[in-house]
Amino acid sequence: MPRLSPNGETRQEILRAALKRFAHSGYAATSVQHIVEDARVSKPTLYYYFPDKAGLFQALVSEAHDERYRLMREAVDSTEDFRAQLVAIVSALFRYFLKNRELMRISLATAFAAPGEVPSGLRYLDKCERNFEVIHGLMKRARAAGHLDRRFESRELAFGFYGQMNLYLMAHLTMPGGRLNRPTAERIVNLFLSGAAAKDRKA
Amino acid sequence: MPRLSPNGETRQEILRAALKRFAHSGYAATSVQHIVEDARVSKPTLYYYFPDKAGLFQALVSEAHDERYRLMREAVDSTEDFRAQLVAIVSALFRYFLKNRELMRISLATAFAAPGEVPSGLRYLDKCERNFEVIHGLMKRARAAGHLDRRFESRELAFGFYGQMNLYLMAHLTMPGGRLNRPTAERIVNLFLSGAAAKDRKA
DNA sequence: CCTGTCTCCTACCGTTCGGTAGGTTCATGC
């Protein structure tokens, strides 16, 4: 049989198969055997490209977190208007979710899974916090600029917004009913801001 | 060695050990062997009380979901005032969380885990929806009664509230920093309602 | 033509998995 990939094609094939399996069954319930079968590759080939099962998983999860981070930063930088930034964040994550549902699934599942479920060496918590801090920092600045109700701490505001958005994403994983589009993003921001925005009428 | 439990003591011991293991490592990564070692019981004893590993897990998860459901219903029935009902729900779940952190962990993790991660026969989705419907129904009635802004659908409102509350719980699993007490519950409801409550000033 | 390196293979390692066969001990009913 000819060498399939002097480039990185085999590696990509493994990643693709692994993503599908991990997204469907989680880390522990996924076997390396199934991955190599899906990728039409032998087991030593997998271990040629990746140090072990955990390393393969980490490559996927890191990519997902980093891409979410990049998208959120990009959304924040896309405009100066605070409301528009929020809409851009939600909207960007919705689009990413619809295109990369499986990556998003392992990313979210990993974040809230039991500590021993996922490989221990994986530093996913840092990346989770980093992503949250994008929102948190945005809230801090908006609060300082007077766009948000000062009765609430920036952390509370970030929780309110982040929580609502995340529930939409998670709900879509288990019940893919709702429509994750820009109008929905705008309505989410409206619901959040109608309370969080500082009222200039009273106090 | 004497028979330890003519009552249900051994069964409880198994459940206790299983909860600890499942909460720490998730379903797939937990082995029956470890459970029976923790419970100081032999493997056939476990299979004497439970049909299989999945049945043992289901017993725990069902209990957690049912208890959450009971608490939320109780909170709703505790008062007529809508705002007080919301605070009661959040506050009750916070208390339950602090007392039953491990049960809450497997309950939440199961809800958002990959479909193949958890035993397939487990009907947890029904219970998740049932719990969500407690909130959803409450929002429906409050919206119809004019307590909530009619520009938002009841489902959106439920998502906003439920999402925010859930993030507090989930965040406390990974970063047990924040304080899950009644003042926090009130602030969450305030943040949610300051937007969702119908303003009688304009429109 | 030889040698090394990159890529990928078959075959196998020891371990652990979920689950069971079959037997033993105790409390009780008769």
Next chain:
DNA sequence: GCATGAACCTACCGAACGGTAGGAGACAGG
């Protein structure tokens, strides 16, 4: 005292697990 059934045990099963030893085929430089 003796059968019965609940409560539990030791010892083991086949299968699947993550991972590896060792080699084969293709291509490069010398």
